Amino acid sequence: MADHAVNDAGAEPVYKTDALIAEDINAYLEMHQNKELLRFITCGSVDDGKSTLIGRLLYDSKMIFEDQLAALEADSKRVGTQGGEIDFALLVDGLAAEREQGITIDVAYRFFATEKRKFIVADTPGHEQYTRNMVTGASTADLAVILIDARKGVLTQTRRHSFLAHLIGIRHIVLAVNKMDLVGYDQAVFDRIVADYSTFATSIGITAFTAIPISGFKGDNITLAPSASTPWYSGPSLIEHLEAVQIESAAAQERPFRMPVQWVNRPNLDFRGFAGLISAGSVKPGDAIRVASSGRTSTIRSIVTMDGQLDEAVAGQSVTLTLDDEIDCSRGDVIAIADAPPESADQFEATIVWMSDEALTPGRGYWLKLATQTVTATVAAPKYEIDVNTMEHLATKCLSLNAIGVAEVTTDRAITFEPYADSRELGGFILIDKITNATVAAGMIHFSLRRAQNIHWQALEISRAQHAAMKGQQPAVLWFTGLSGSGKSTIANMVEKKLHANGRHTFLLDGDNIRHALNKDLGFTDADRIENIRRVGEVAKLMTDAGLIVLTAFISPFRAERELVRSMMPEGEFLEIHIDTPLSVAEERDVKGLYKKARSGELKNFTGIDSPYEAPDAPEIRIDTTQTTPEEAAELIVNRLLGAWAPDL
Template sequence: MQWINRPNLDFRGFSGTVVAGSIAPGDPVVVMGSGRQSRVKEIVTFDGAQQRAATGDAVTLTLEDEIDISRGDLLVTPQARAEFADQFAATLVWMKEESLIPGRSYWLKVGTRTVSATVTALKYRIDVDSGAHLAARALASSEIGFCNISTATPVAFDPYAANRDTGGFILIDRFTQETAAAGMIAFALRRASNIHWQDSTITPRQRAELKAQQAAIVWFTGLSGAGKSTIANRLEQKLVALGCHTMLLDGDNVRHGLNRDLGFTDADRVENIRRVAEAARLMAEAGLVSICAFISPFRADRQMARDIAAPHPFIEVFVDTPIDECIRRDPKGLYAKARAGAIPNFTGIDSPYEPPETPEIRLNTTDSDPEALCDRLVAELRQRHILA
């Protein structure tokens, strides 16, 4: 469904292209996902009403019943329903210069529907010359791989082998809007339909109201040595003194437990942030103000954390300390080790840091001490009604 055609109150049509089979007035149709059913009343084209439309025809359908249909929905016949899932396996052709790293979030466009999606696992890379399946943790530009993909909401599709229009898709970079990859869906991952969300009677808002506060996630980002942990720790002290219920998640601390299996490759950094964001969201659902202090060097990963946190307030705090000052401080001696080659993939030395473009709060540690910066943060939280 490409768009809803409603030029006046007396006409409501559904415009799109027939991508498989044919349709005629009187035929039953089903909206994939909602399962709502009706029958075709009329087929309207620029040449007038038609008695049948076939593959490739661009038409507007009117239905006998008033049912809810939105742009991106797929209309099918009851006997030829498409797949409907939020996880599937696919072959992917990577197009960006920056490598594909599982865990990153993209826009996925299949047919006329666009949803948020993540490559959850790269199963293998395909050698284009031999067809051999090769172990891989990332895909470089022009490489082909077989992967698992998860979407934020279920989508309707067919395997690409059955229908290229409903089985082909593209991934779009969320920041640049560039096409990142083209893909072909192989099959749905059935485990998706076996897992159901269990609703809780007590809501996150009720839990927060018991504490006389609003749940939120305060996310500190910046280079190693910028002062994130120092400021985050002092902020928590101030909030607790005000009677606020908090939880502090620190980058080093979580690697002793939750993320002890992760290293510092780009792929591991993505997974590190994903896990922490999920943990922070659970803290927010408990009604807490979750304070997170992580280098989190990539914009895409911080956006992923923000998406995971929704609908809870997500306040990105950029501790903006110049790299030269961080190297001068070097409280843990990490920069010296990294420059000597003892620590590979160290942010700011041989791994990039992408500073936030529009953080909610920017802190400069070179002209203010942690106490003054924390007072400013408390004032900001009051202004945003996080604190009573």
């Protein structure tokens, strides 16, 4: 294979061999390899021209191949949105739905370079429905270009994106007043928009920003050449500013050393290293380090990479560290400089950006991922929600799609963290729905709660195993779940009687009985149901610590909460028993008359009528009450239990 170019005489083509082409590619890559990288996002409201601006940047920086340009020209003529001229937005809007609607839905990342710097730009969606994608693009950016349509001025989504960019820690803001060609390059329009934005920016803590009048379509004030259409503007073009702005990556190297461990590298018995990306500081062989979670200390023996060992590694590098001592350290731990380790806690105040169509349910267990740590977390009812237009603190009980609020977060074990203002890597987290595995929120930690620091676990002399040994049995939770009227309490009561007759130490926690005492303050909203089950789970766990076999009879309608209780227990000690009764059968029984009230509207949030029941996917035991009597069901459960645990029971 070979390429060709026309010689100086314009006659015969001069052919390049594959080797020469490879040399050209290598020279190009080497030219850009050592350039400083700036990551930035473009954001703002719908149709402010974000995709067009990025397309223009790619075009002007000569980052479009000839075949791409030909396809772009053809697509522009076919779409016809720019009167036959090139529609630069088509370079970025890659989804069919984006081109059909003329909006950006997904985050599009593009690379381009100039003589001074290389760039990765994220085109983030402006539509409110896709704000979650904007947060994704902003999470790694150093700079944000906030676009404003000169005809429309500052809009709600402009404020929301500005607030999010500032909240996420972006300190370099460019206010690009776009489509100046459509307002006749009127300086008064530009000045008015800058003044309006300045008032808002000051209210949310943005102390400085750079305002530039541009036209993404015409190219005014985007490339290095000043626009003749704006003689009243003497500032830098957008490219000039992007090339000159100071990236704060160097600041990360000045902070104390931090490296979240991604995995333990153990290729053979003679090597054990801890691999990860250094998030802050620098490290050298001989430095004293500390594993933040355990407090164990050691010394760096070597810094290993694919290219050999290093004398020093700094923030932004991926390395493998070997230590002088064999200490316990695994994925999720954070290796830090010994004399300045980060904090560890299990309760925090945090700002949360909710990104799911399904609203936050206070008390529900979510996966929390922070750096390489993954734990179960619950979010309390928010302290307040933030109005992005006025910055007013609004009272709320939950957070819906795109809402931003402040709430307390509790994890099931201590995690290593730093305030988000000090470290994006150790202060920023995401929440993941345990059932769907969908990311539902992004969070920024403010600080740990004082009670998390003042309350310490008290070591007890008599262990869980000793309690169980005295009773001669293995602790367990038999969790009966099913619709109201399915027969949970009846069957659970029979099971306890049979176990008691067999000499077992048991206790039955019944749903109605618990609501008369421990949980009498709770209603039947989703949030109250979740808190009801959480409390019961904690009580059941304490009882199993005492060596008891605990039986619970609760509707417990949500899988997430049943899984939360399962996660509290040692492996194999939680048995989910689904008392499977069709709604029609349960409603026919209606011993307490609850279904009748629910059907008439007298009883709200009743499971099976106007509140969902999520049946277990894979319960340890399933009882079909249309085929089995309560006595038969109890006998089956006890035989299964005693048969499975015969050596222990």
